[in-house]
Amino acid sequence: AIQLTQSPSSLSASVGDRVTITCRASPGIGSALAWYQQRPGRAPQLLIYDASTLESGVPSRFSGSGSGTDFTLTISSLQPEDYATYYCQQFNSYPLFTFGPGTKLDFK
């Protein structure tokens, strides 16, 4: 089974900061990785798929990179609405899925 880990598990940052979250897959998954944002009390929202493709309507301050086993989600300039929990997800074994444990981003 494909396992995903995320680091850090939590992160404090200020508005305007550049933020990077890492996801590691074992075994490798090519570019079959997505990132989701989940605000409190809300359903997750797809941000990025295929490791680096921005979902329609998602602000360009979000970007993704990586392939194989190591992936990153970057927020170039943190905005107040970005405080949320972020999950990576693999779809290499579609329609079977695995989520990472999540990274909680809060206000510094």
Add this chain to the structure above:
Amino acid sequence: QVQLQESGPGLVKPSGTLSLSCAVSGYSIGSGYYWGWIRQPPGKGLEWIGSVYHSGNTYYNPSLRSRVTMSVDTSKNQFSLKLTSVTAADTAVYYCARLSITMDIWGQGTVVTVSS
């Protein structure tokens, strides 16, 4: 605009069966895509439960496979989840979602509590 809406009892007794439905609007389930269920226990992360195709093909999370059944009703344009022998560990928000290569459209989620 495709929308999904979960429905079902919010309270289930231990050892009972959890039954939820997801009504799809704005798209015909029979036209394609897999459809899935995901859950989130209080304060915890997301767990994929399973995926179902309009033909009835199913894939389940190995950790839940012995207790899960998913099905599709194309006449009602909805799909369903049954989880048997529930315990307090099954208390969670349950989401349904459309499964393109990712989960691109989600329902708002429904809270299910397992308690006597």
